[in-house]
Amino acid sequence: MWSASLLARHSARTEEPDEPKLLIPGFPVPNPTEAYWQNPPHRIANHRTTAELPTSETFDYVIIGSGISGAATAQKLLTRDPSLSILMLEARTAASGATGRNGGHCRPGSWKSIKIWVDAYGEDEGLRIGRMEQDCVNDIRDFVHAQNVSSDFTDVESSDVYWTREAFEAALEVVEYQRELEARRPDDVPKNKRTVYKGQEARDYWQWPEIVGAVTFTAHTQNPYHTVCAMLEIGLAKGLNLQTNTMALSLTQLTAKSEDGAGWSVKTNRGTVRSKQVVLATNGFTNALHPGFASTNFLVPGRSQVAAVHPEADTSAHSVVFQRSNSYPDLHSGNNYIVARPPGSKGAGDIVIGGSSGISPTKEANTTDDSIVNEQIATVLHGAARVAYGYKNWGESTTVIQDWAGITCDTQDGLPVVGDVPGDDGLWAIVCMNGHGMAWAYRSAEALVDMMTVGEAPEWFPKAFRAQRAWEVKDDEKYEL
Numbered sequence: 001m002w003s004a005s006l007l008a009r010h011s012a013r014t015e016e017p018d019e020p021k022l023l024i025p026g027f028p029v030p031n032p033t034e035a036y037w038q039n040p041p042h043r044i045a046n047h048r049t050t051a052e053l054p055t056s057e058t059f060d061y062v063i064i065g066s067g068i069s070g071a072a073t074a075q076k077l078l079t080r081d082p083s084l085s086i087l088m089l090e091a092r093t094a095a096s097g098a099t100g101r102n103g104g105h106c107r108p109g110s111w112k113s114i115k116i117w118v119d120a121y122g123e124d125e126g127l128r129i130g131r132m133e134q135d136c137v138n139d140i141r142d143f144v145h146a147q148n149v150s151s152d153f154t155d156v157e158s159s160d161v162y163w164t165r166e167a168f169e170a171a172l173e174v175v176e177y178q179r180e181l182e183a184r185r186p187d188d189v190p191k192n193k194r195t196v197y198k199g200q201e202a203r204d205y206w207q208w209p210e211i212v213g214a215v216t217f218t219a220h221t222q223n224p225y226h227t228v229c230a231m232l233e234i235g236l237a238k239g240l241n242l243q244t245n246t247m248a249l250s251l252t253q254l255t256a257k258s259e260d261g262a263g264w265s266v267k268t269n270r271g272t273v274r275s276k277q278v279v280l281a282t283n284g285f286t287n288a289l290h291p292g293f294a295s296t297n298f299l300v301p302g303r304s305q306v307a308a309v310h311p312e313a314d315t316s317a318h319s320v321v322f323q324r325s326n327s328y329p330d331l332h333s334g335n336n337y338i339v340a341r342p343p344g345s346k347g348a349g350d351i352v353i354g355g356s357s358g359i360s361p362t363k364e365a366n367t368t369d370d371s372i373v374n375e376q377i378a379t380v381l382h383g384a385a386r387v388a389y390g391y392k393n394w395g396e397s398t399t400v401i402q403d404w405a406g407i408t409c410d411t412q413d414g415l416p417v418v419g420d421v422p423g424d425d426g427l428w429a430i431v432c433m434n435g436h437g438m439a440w441a442y443r444s445a446e447a448l449v450d451m452m453t454v455g456e457a458p459e460w461f462p463k464a465f466r467a468q469r470a471w472e473v474k475d476d477e478k479y480e481l
Contacts, residue, residue, distance in 0.1 A: 249267045300411070316343065417430075
């Protein structure tokens with residue numbers, strides 16, 4: 001990838017600044033928990049392309065947020081047109097939001113929702129959503145390979161495993177439904193074979209001793225922080241101005257465009273910048289910055305939690321069982337996911353496990369504070385992997401390496417919010433990835449760039465993702481816990 005010397009020539013600051021830290025409700029807190037992936041910090045963690053915030057320039061785009069949504073949007077804009085001037089504002093360090101704090105999957109795991117999507121939006125649109133997820137995962141894989149990104153990106157056999165007959169039978173119905181769709185529309189169903197294992201066959205094959213069934217498919221594991229920092233470095237090499245530790249505090253639409261085309265001003269803790277267009281890549285922090293989105297109650301921020309643990313057993317002696325990835329919906333409060341760090345990587349044999357927010361009375365919703373972890377959730381995560389893998393695979397004890405949290409964003413339909421913001425000409429959003437950014441954001445950025453540059457979304461992009469729907473949901477349909 002891009003060398004440290006190349007970046008140094010474009011960077012006035014790589015150390016953490018000594019400016020006052022801001023603590024404002026709804027905005028990113030200044031002291032988040034340290035994520036497993038971010039130790040040590042990346043060389044661009046505190047990058048500032050220019051020592052001072054460029055307040056006298058009018059940019060073509062200001063992108064707020066440096067996670068996968070913002071990084072991919074900048075990369076794709078500059079790949080199409082290197083002459084663009086783009087300023088990226090990041091409240092904390094580079095890729096320090098949900099992207100750099102997730103569970104390490106790059107996985108098309110929402111396939112189980114295909115019938116829900118078809119019932120809600122029709123068969124064409126439901127299949128379009130399904131293809132979008134798989135294509136996005138494939139695109140990230142292709143990006144990592146084409147750019148030779150060092151993020152431990154690994155192809156793995158992954159599985160949705162089940163502990164109860166009821167949950168497994170529901171999954172089998174979805175598998176059969178998707179097979180029927182594929183028989184009728186083979187070119188429209190995502191290409192990723194789902195293989196079903198039942199009963200003892202599942203326990204023997206997956207080597208988890210208590211499961212009743214498994215549905216396997218191809219996925220990937222990675223250090224997500226390194227993957228997205230690589231996207232940022234490509235943007236920097238193409239002229240992106242990245243300003244970390246620079247919090248966007250408010251947006252103002254200018255009443256009349258100036259001669260230089262400025263349509264927006266963005267106030268930060270370091271001054272005010274101007275731009276022709278603004279992209280919100282702010283995920284769970286969007287409501288704090290945009291009162292219009294907040295008024296809809298459509299975007300619900302929440303705290304997701306992850307732990308890194310290590311088994312007592314020698315993981316190298318169990319080469320298969322500790323080189324797969326997993327997800328399960330019906331144990332330890334559900335929605336748990338497990339990634340095994342691959343051989344040769346930093347932390348090889350560590351197990352990264354997340355989920356279990358369901359045991360919290362609030363489900364960890366409506367918070368933007370990732371400076372703390374929920375101790376009850378941490379206790380569950382510390383013990384969950386040993387239960388899942390079983391005593392013979394795991395051993396008698398567990399070493400806890402790290403606990404951390406990140407702020408995600410949910411919508412009641414489970415889909416991202418992408419496109420123009422109604423009533424705000426020149427303001428765009430790519431937010432609220434529902435904890436599934438690695439399978440939604442990269443392709444969403446491609447579609448957003450089309451919307452901003454050619455005036456319309458590509459045919460393959462789901463209409464169900466459009467940002468306008470946040471204002472169209474009726475009051476009695478608003479999100480409820």
